[in-house]
Amino acid sequence: MVTQITSFGRSGLYDWMMQRISALVLSAYSIFLIGYLLLNPDLTYEQWSGLFESTSMRIFSLLTLLSIGIHSWIGLWSISTDYIKSTGVRFFFQSVCGLVMFIYVVWGIQVLWGL
Amino acid sequence: MLVSIYRYNPEKDDAPYMQDFEIELPAGKDLMVLDVLNLLKAQDPSISYRRSCREGVCGSDGMNMSGKNGLACITPVSAAAKNNKLVLRPLPGLPVVRDLVVDMGQFYKQYEKIKPFLINETPAPAIERLQSPEEREKLDGLYECILCACCSTACPSFWWNPDKFVGPSGLLQAYRFLADSRDTATQDRLSELDDPFSVFRCHGIMNCVNVCPKGLNPTKAIGHIRTMLVQRAT
Numbered sequence: 001m002v003t004q005i006t007s008f009g010r011s012g013l014y015d016w017m018m019q020r021i022s023a024l025v026l027s028a029y030s031i032f033l034i035g036y037l038l039l040n041p042d043l044t045y046e047q048w049s050g051l052f053e054s055t056s057m058r059i060f061s062l063l064t065l066l067s068i069g070i071h072s073w074i075g076l077w078s079i080s081t082d083y084i085k086s087t088g089v090r091f092f093f094q095s096v097c098g099l100v101m102f103i104y105v106v107w108g109i110q111v112l113w114g115l
Numbered sequence: 116m117l118v119s120i121y122r123y124n125p126e127k128d129d130a131p132y133m134q135d136f137e138i139e140l141p142a143g144k145d146l147m148v149l150d151v152l153n154l155l156k157a158q159d160p161s162i163s164y165r166r167s168c169r170e171g172v173c174g175s176d177g178m179n180m181s182g183k184n185g186l187a188c189i190t191p192v193s194a195a196a197k198n199n200k201l202v203l204r205p206l207p208g209l210p211v212v213r214d215l216v217v218d219m220g221q222f223y224k225q226y227e228k229i230k231p232f233l234i235n236e237t238p239a240p241a242i243e244r245l246q247s248p249e250e251r252e253k254l255d256g257l258y259e260c261i262l263c264a265c266c267s268t269a270c271p272s273f274w275w276n277p278d279k280f281v282g283p284s285g286l287l288q289a290y291r292f293l294a295d296s297r298d299t300a301t302q303d304r305l306s307e308l309d310d311p312f313s314v315f316r317c318h319g320i321m322n323c324v325n326v327c328p329k330g331l332n333p334t335k336a337i338g339h340i341r342t343m344l345v346q347r348a349t
């Protein structure tokens with residue numbers, strides 16, 4: 001057993017599962033948006049902003065935003081533990097990634113919910 | 116034929132280098148790479164490599180032949196050489212002791228970690244622990260591993276974290292004991308593997324399957340371990 005305190009859920013299985021679930025959410029969101037744009041070639045601003053104002057779309061977008069945070073944390077954590085061998089530099093890199101993801105999530109919520 | 120060999124003698128050389136040898140191979144015969152090495156050693160006795168059984172059973176002569184890991188004794192020169200040139204290097208990712216001889220310490224440490232022996236807490240029966248033919252069949256494709264390290268040293272995840280990631284060979288053996296009906300330590304074995312490195316550093320690129328000289332499939336075994344972990348935790 002290798003002990004880790006900087007990984008997302010500390011358990012390898014949990015991280016693995018979360019990465020797969022978040023990947024499914026991200027694919028579903030991407031497919032939905034591409035599909036929506038293809039099916040509405042004459043999209044107006046009102047229609048587009050109306051889509052993002054509906055509660056279901058807000059829930060879907062928030063879920064996607066959190067999935068981006070989780071997915072990128074697990075992925076970048078993995079990359080950092082592969083390639084960055086100095087503990088100090090690795091921890092700094094992980095902290096910067098964590099901070100950027102947190103900022104994106106908070107900022108994203110602000111944008112989505114029009115706060 | 117031109118044979119280029121990785122040379123490094125830490126007592127003499129500051130850095131490793133490639134040495135080229137020109138060798139006349141007997142016509143009408145497809146020699147194995149090990150035979151070529153033996154011919155070269157007759158020319159230059161300082162060339163170092165491990166070999167023993169010369170028939171793909173002992174796993175001593177694992178090396179990198181023109182970019183692909185394999186056993187020199189069962190790889191024909193025709194398959195390993197490219198453009199009439201054969202490039203021989205030690206297994207990648209492990210410290211070089213000399214020329215084609217690597218220090219397998221880290222590889223064996225990972226093997227030791229998975230407890231490669233049957234654990235059974237129940238009292239031993241009078242004769243032996245029996246298995247049905249179906250239970251025995253589950254070990255096929257697992258027990259044949261000869262620990263040559265071709266797979267683990269072809270795996271980037273093992274290159275970057277040889278101290279934390281068990282590696283394809285160790286995990287194939289881990290599953291060999293997880294799948295064994297006579298072993299009662301399944302839960303403890305799974306608990307030991309449930310961290311972000313031991314199993315989950317495998318990203319399924321299947322380099323291990325590509326190079327295994329025994330035709331085994333460590334990626335599939337790793338998949339089975341993952342399934343066992345998921346089943347236990349959901």
